[in-house]
Amino acid sequence: MSDIQVQSEVAAARRPGRRPWLSPINRRRWQNFCANRRGYWSLWIFLILFVLSLFAEFLANDKPILAYYKGEVLFPVLVDYPEEKFGGFLAVTDYRDPIISEEIAANGWVVWPPIRYSYRTVNNEIPEAAPAKPSWMYSKEERCGRYLHGVDDPACTPGNWNWLGTDDQARDVLSRVIYGFRISVLFGLILTGASALIGVSAGAIQGYFGGWTDLLFQRFIEIWSSIPVLYLILIIAAVLPPGFFILLGIMLLFSWVAFVGVVRAEFLRARNFEYVSAARALGVSNRTIIFRHLLPNAMVATLTFLPFILNGSITTLTSLDFLGFGLPPGSPSLGELLRQGQRNLNAPWLGIAGFLSLSIMLSLLIFIGEAVRDAFDPRKTFK
Amino acid sequence: MSDTPLLSIRDLSVSFRQGAQETLAVDRISFDIARGETVALVGESGSGKSVSALSVLRLLPYPAASHPSGEILYNGVDILAADEATQRKVRGNEISMIFQEPMTSLNPLHTIERQVGEVLKLHRGMSDKAARERTLELLEQVGIRDPEKRLDSFPHQLSGGQRQRVMIAMALANEPDLLIADEPTTALDVTVQAQILELLADLRRKKSMSMLFITHDLGIVRKVADRVCVMTDGKIVESGPTEEIFTNPQHAYTRHLIEAEPKGRPPRADANAETVMKGDEIKVWFPVKKGLLRRTVDYIKGVDGVDVTVRAGQTLGVVGESGSGKTTLGLALARMIGSEGHIHFSGNEIDHLSFRQMRPYRHDLQVVFQDPYGSLSPRMSVAEIIEEGLRIHEPGLSADERDAMVVDVLKEVDLDPDSRFRYPHEFSGGQRQRIAIARAMVLKPRFVMLDEPTSALDMSVQAQVVDLLRDLQKRHNLAYLFISHDLKVVRALANEVIVMRAGKVVEAGPAEQIFDAPQTDYTRALIAAAFNIEATPGGVVSE
Numbered sequence: 001m002s003d004i005q006v007q008s009e010v011a012a013a014r015r016p017g018r019r020p021w022l023s024p025i026n027r028r029r030w031q032n033f034c035a036n037r038r039g040y041w042s043l044w045i046f047l048i049l050f051v052l053s054l055f056a057e058f059l060a061n062d063k064p065i066l067a068y069y070k071g072e073v074l075f076p077v078l079v080d081y082p083e084e085k086f087g088g089f090l091a092v093t094d095y096r097d098p099i100i101s102e103e104i105a106a107n108g109w110v111v112w113p114p115i116r117y118s119y120r121t122v123n124n125e126i127p128e129a130a131p132a133k134p135s136w137m138y139s140k141e142e143r144c145g146r147y148l149h150g151v152d153d154p155a156c157t158p159g160n161w162n163w164l165g166t167d168d169q170a171r172d173v174l175s176r177v178i179y180g181f182r183i184s185v186l187f188g189l190i191l192t193g194a195s196a197l198i199g200v201s202a203g204a205i206q207g208y209f210g211g212w213t214d215l216l217f218q219r220f221i222e223i224w225s226s227i228p229v230l231y232l233i234l235i236i237a238a239v240l241p242p243g244f245f246i247l248l249g250i251m252l253l254f255s256w257v258a259f260v261g262v263v264r265a266e267f268l269r270a271r272n273f274e275y276v277s278a279a280r281a282l283g284v285s286n287r288t289i290i291f292r293h294l295l296p297n298a299m300v301a302t303l304t305f306l307p308f309i310l311n312g313s314i315t316t317l318t319s320l321d322f323l324g325f326g327l328p329p330g331s332p333s334l335g336e337l338l339r340q341g342q343r344n345l346n347a348p349w350l351g352i353a354g355f356l357s358l359s360i361m362l363s364l365l366i367f368i369g370e371a372v373r374d375a376f377d378p379r380k381t382f383k
Numbered sequence: 384m385s386d387t388p389l390l391s392i393r394d395l396s397v398s399f400r401q402g403a404q405e406t407l408a409v410d411r412i413s414f415d416i417a418r419g420e421t422v423a424l425v426g427e428s429g430s431g432k433s434v435s436a437l438s439v440l441r442l443l444p445y446p447a448a449s450h451p452s453g454e455i456l457y458n459g460v461d462i463l464a465a466d467e468a469t470q471r472k473v474r475g476n477e478i479s480m481i482f483q484e485p486m487t488s489l490n491p492l493h494t495i496e497r498q499v500g501e502v503l504k505l506h507r508g509m510s511d512k513a514a515r516e517r518t519l520e521l522l523e524q525v526g527i528r529d530p531e532k533r534l535d536s537f538p539h540q541l542s543g544g545q546r547q548r549v550m551i552a553m554a555l556a557n558e559p560d561l562l563i564a565d566e567p568t569t570a571l572d573v574t575v576q577a578q579i580l581e582l583l584a585d586l587r588r589k590k591s592m593s594m595l596f597i598t599h600d601l602g603i604v605r606k607v608a609d610r611v612c613v614m615t616d617g618k619i620v621e622s623g624p625t626e627e628i629f630t631n632p633q634h635a636y637t638r639h640l641i642e643a644e645p646k647g648r649p650p651r652a653d654a655n656a657e658t659v660m661k662g663d664e665i666k667v668w669f670p671v672k673k674g675l676l677r678r679t680v681d682y683i684k685g686v687d688g689v690d691v692t693v694r695a696g697q698t699l700g701v702v703g704e705s706g707s708g709k710t711t712l713g714l715a716l717a718r719m720i721g722s723e724g725h726i727h728f729s730g731n732e733i734d735h736l737s738f739r740q741m742r743p744y745r746h747d748l749q750v751v752f753q754d755p756y757g758s759l760s761p762r763m764s765v766a767e768i769i770e771e772g773l774r775i776h777e778p779g780l781s782a783d784e785r786d787a788m789v790v791d792v793l794k795e796v797d798l799d800p801d802s803r804f805r806y807p808h809e810f811s812g813g814q815r816q817r818i819a820i821a822r823a824m825v826l827k828p829r830f831v832m833l834d835e836p837t838s839a840l841d842m843s844v845q846a847q848v849v850d851l852l853r854d855l856q857k858r859h860n861l862a863y864l865f866i867s868h869d870l871k872v873v874r875a876l877a878n879e880v881i882v883m884r885a886g887k888v889v890e891a892g893p894a895e896q897i898f899d900a901p902q903t904d905y906t907r908a909l910i911a912a913a914f915n916i917e918a919t920p921g922g923v924v925s926e
Contacts, residue, residue, distance in 0.1 A: 025761070025762070025808075274752045275758050275760045277752065277758075278750065278752055278758045280719065281717060281719060282749075282771060282775060282822075283772070283775050283776065285775075292763075292771075293760050296762045297762075
């Protein structure tokens with residue numbers, strides 16, 4: 001960043017009468033964050049991947065995004081049309097069915113997503129017994145061998161390729177990776193957010209009020225955190241049907257504890273600061289003091305912690321899925337993909353795809369976390 | 384050999400780099416220290432005096448700090464160019480340093496014996512036994528009573544003055560040729576300051592050490608230094624023998640520093656003015672609990688039966704050493720801590736009210752704290768800090784009305800109203816204290832408790848803040864409870880004074896009477912320390 005640019009930024013901040021968008025301290029943090037190039041690029045790559053995966057239905061789906069049939073524009077991605085519309089008899093249209101696709105092609109056109117498989121779509125045209133190799137490893141004849149018209153079949157296009165092969169139930173691996181990435185990140189984000197909310201509030205109350213509140217709460221946390229979480233999840237999984245929100249709830253019961261220590265320490269330190277006394281002398285209520293004066297202090301420690309907790313949450317979900325106690329069968333999950341890789345050593349693309357997607361995701365998050373830590377380090381200087 | 388100076392600084396510059404910005408903290412300064420000489424480096428905070436001293440020992444945060452030019456010759460050898468081994472030999476062995484803050488300069492987990500002994504073992508390779516004997520000798524030299532008992536004490540068991548004495552003992556352990564003292568008395572009470580300065584002067588005479596003394600207080604300089612260098616904005620603007628500088632200052636800045644003492648006198652006390660704050664028999668006792676059942680066995684009497692009356696438009700000064708219960712008394716009157724005894728504020732009894740019930744009174748009862756660096760939240764802009772009280776006590780105001788009031792009060796404390804969107808760290812100490820005063824004044828209070836509002840500030844800034852406070856008092860007919868250990872400031876502001884010691888009032892009366900005809904030894908000791916920097920022997924004051 002050039003000197004002139006810095007100077008003009010400083011001048012902008014100094015301009016009287018107008019509040020700058022970012023406070024100077026946050027501006028410095030953002031500069032520190034950007035100075036860590038690895039973390040900065042990781043953030044962008046991660047954001048792009050995450051936003052793309054949020055629109056997974058438009059990237060990998062067994063329904064077309066848009067269809068034009070007999071003068072009518074249809075949105076199969078968003079609306080379930082009954083098959084009657086196209087002359088069939090099923091309640092939900094199977095657009096991959098050659099009869100339906102020929103019918104639509106004869107009376108209009110379709111726009112498919114780049115990958116024509118959803119995470120649970122079974123590919124009936126794989127050239128050999130599942131798990132099938134990635135499509136680009138077959139010759140054109142092999143690849144199109146199972147289609148009705150062989151090499152000339154209009155369905156034998158790159159859209160129907162299995163770029164990373166299929167798993168042992170003939171489902172497209174790439175599509176499962178995309179959906180699995182989304183569910184892992186969302187699970188991690190929700191769990192981290194919710195446990196930060198609970199953990200920060202608990203830590204704030206303990207640190208601010210101190211005394212008996214602190215003492216009793218701390219002992220409770222010691223007992224609570226000595227419960228072996230994994231076994232508890234195994235036991236609960238045997239009783240309750242494991243689903244996204246049940247898993248989230250169980251893990252939330254224990255993960256909030258991680259935040260309590262740092263936040264409590266920050267509050268214990270900061271509650272005797274003079275500006276807190278000054279606020280009390282003005283008659284500011286406890287609630288306002290906590291939110292306006294103390295919480296910002298604790299947020300630095302919390303934010304520094306956040307990416308690592310996020311990583312931990314994702315890893316825990318993956319390991320539960322790997323053991324088979326995680327998300328219900330059939331859900332797209334990276335842990336389940338790893339398990340398939342372990343069971344089908346003859347199909348290395350399963351293990352490799354699972355390993356790469358997990359390690360790339362976790363590494364990106366760790367790099368971002370490192371940059372966040374740098375950004376909040378007041379003593380950090382860059383040469 | 385004898386005519387080469389012990390330390391010679393030539394064209395020294397120090398610059399700090401943060402991001403793409405580079406700040407020049409010290410700009411080509413030069414000065415010499417001869418053997419046995421004391422040179423004082425005087426200037427306000429931010430003038431670069433500490434940075435200059437730290438660079439002699441290369442204690443700056445390198446590589447963020449760098450020296451674009453200059454050399455530091457110690458006995459003719461350039462320390463800046465020397466290798467790490469040579470530097471380490473010089474550092475702590477031939478040149479040692481005492482820091483400002485005796486609370487944080489000692490490791491809280493080590494005993495006194497270990498702290499002092501470490502230096503001896505490290506540089507002298509002494510055995511445990513020899514180090515212990517030498518430590519005892521040193522502690523005796525720096526005037527610590529019962530040194531044998533103190534050997535096993537931890538820093539928190541010592542008073543501030545004793546801790547500073549231990550620091551000096553550590554600095555003297557290897558009989559250095561040069562002692563760098565970086566504001567060694569700023570954090571101490573005036574009475575203790577006088578004792579420490581006396582000790583340093585005494586040691587210097589006995590050991591013929593050289594000393595580089597850094598301070599913002601010209602009164603001290605006159606007392607200790609042979610020669611003075613006046614620094615501002617990283618440059619030395621004037622230097623010369625002490626007497627010459629004081630009698631015939633050349634540079635405008637030097638004159639400004641010399642004149643910057645809290646001046647003026649308060650108006651005469653008016654016994655008929657309306658009583659705003661009245662406390663009867665105020666007691667704050669902290670219980671000492673012992674045993675399994677935590678039974679109260681004794682009390683520490685923070686404040687023990689004190690009567691105070693503060694009248695509208697007048698100032699009651701509360702003076703005493705640290706630990707005498709001044710601040711505790713102030714906090715009790717402001718109902719920030721629990722206390723016994725009756726407190727009447729504007730005619731209403733407020734001593735039994737809960738925090739919630741107190742809230743309406745807080746509009747008229749404001750507090751300004753000692754440390755302007757600690758009392759402003761670093762994450763709130765100046766406008767947010769000032770209007771916080773308005774939001775609570777006058778919730779009916781619109782954002783524009785609040786903003787207008789903030790602008791008004793900033794003008795009143797002589798700050799640029801356009802600066803209200805900036806954050807506290809962009810302001811100097813004096814400006815911050817003005818912001819803290821503005822926060823109290825925006826509510827138009829009747830009573831303000833000022834807890835050492837000037838002690839964290841530079842001398843010249845202290846005078847300005849005192850003038851501001853007096854001005855505001857006259858304009859708004861404010862009642863002040865002014866707490867300070869520095870009698871110079873109290874004299875400039877207070878109509879009436881109470882002198883406190885160990886929670887009790889030793890002497891009370893109109894200010895002229897206290898200052899001109901003090902009745903007790905304790906008051907006399909406080910006055911001698913504050914006005915003449917003279918220590919009083921015989922245990923009248925604490926050490």
